[in-house]
Amino acid sequence: MVPMSNAPDSTRPESVRVRLDLAYDGTGFHGWAAQPGQRTVEGVLTDALATVLRAPVRLTVAGRTDAGVHAAGQVAHLDVPTAAWLALPGRSTRSPEQALLERLAGVLAREAQHGPVPAPRGAGDLVVHGARQVPAAFDARFSALTRRYCYRIADGGPAGAPRDPARRGQVLWLNETLDVAAMQAAGRPLLGEHDFLSYCRPREGATTIRTLKELSWRRLAPDAPGPDGGLVVLTVVADAFCHSMVRSLVGAALAVGTGRRDADWPARLLAARSRQLAAPVAPAHGLTLKEVTYPADADLAAQAERARIRRRSPGCCE
Known part of the structure; x- marks a missing residue:
């Protein structure tokens, strides 16, 4: 024994x-x-x-x-x-x-x-x-493949959602009627890898280049299942987002959706790469981080290393 x-x-x-x-x-x-x-x-x-x-x-x-x-x-x-x-x-x-x-x-x-x-x-x-x-190789920040956010708006359109006081802390209320089709069209040129300086508050030593994988605006039917029926909802997915980037994307889209800017303005703003011409920042309370995705365990270390290298690059992500 x-x-x-x-x-x-x-x-x-x-x-x-x-x-x-x-x-x-x-x-x-x-x-x-x-x-x-x-x-x-x-x-x-x-x-x-x-x-x-x-x-x-x-x-x-x-x-x-x-x-x-x-x-x-x-x-x-x-x-x-x-x-x-x-x-x-x-x-x-x-x-x-x-x-x-x-x-x-x-x-x-x-x-x-x-x-x-x-x-x-x-x-x-x-x-x-x-x-x-x-595994020890898992890194919540650097191992992540994508982050997905949503932004919820109750606008003033006839098909808009009724104001729900119980959700006032999660939904932006607007009196204007939003042109969702124009907002969707305005977002298409932003997809892909770009320098989003005009849409970010850069941190010292950090890059503002990101890869935007999805930017989708839609108005849900009033009778849609769940609590979001009638709301205008943004779904946005990227490899990562820099400071205030999602809220700036929303702010630019709202300028288009309310008619204050034309549908090409967000793309011109992107091309300008300027903090002096920065996009307006939408209120925080309509925004929710919905999901973070990761690779299989065997790929965690490699993904983290790629992310670290990329975000240290002078020309290139949080």
Whole structure:
């Protein structure tokens, strides 16, 4: 019989990488990034994780959303000391993933009681609905293939959606009637790889070149299933977005849809590559991060390396 030993397993890695899938109502947050004296998604989540894990944590996120922007499909990762990870279930039969989710839910719900607008008991504005161990090569930011956002508008047209006060924090209300066909036509020249300087607030050392894969405006039928019936909805997909890029794309489209600009103006703006001629930025509350996609595990490292190289290029992406 081999004697049992309590000695540490020297083959066990010092930490495990954990992917988090989360959603939040951005109304009560000053964006994702932690800021002193401000309630942010990163700040609240980091504090909650540190409480549960009893260790400091550092988060990497797929999309650094602005203040007021919502998320239904945000992704982040963190590295957890192996001992802390294995200790999460305690004496229960739960997996570390299950234990983390359950304990986080309680901490986040309690935090929400002290937010700017106290939440109903047991309900918070930040929910982590998925947690799982992933390969060390997984990087929530650089391994991502695409990000998908949607923007919702209730305009003043006869076919427009009725104003729903319960959703006023997720839908932009407009009195004007939007020409959705003109907005769709105006967006076509923006598809593909371009320098979106006129549509971005550039960060120092970061490129403003992005590959826009989809830019689709449509008015949903009033009787469409779900809560979006009658709304004008944008679906936009890219490899990545720079600061305020989606809201600038919306702002330019609204200028066309309301007749203030012709349908060729967004393309001229793109070609100008100028912050002096920058597109107007639409309000944040109509925007939601819906999905982030990733390659198969075997391709994670290669995708992350490609993204890092590309975004360091002088001529080329967040």
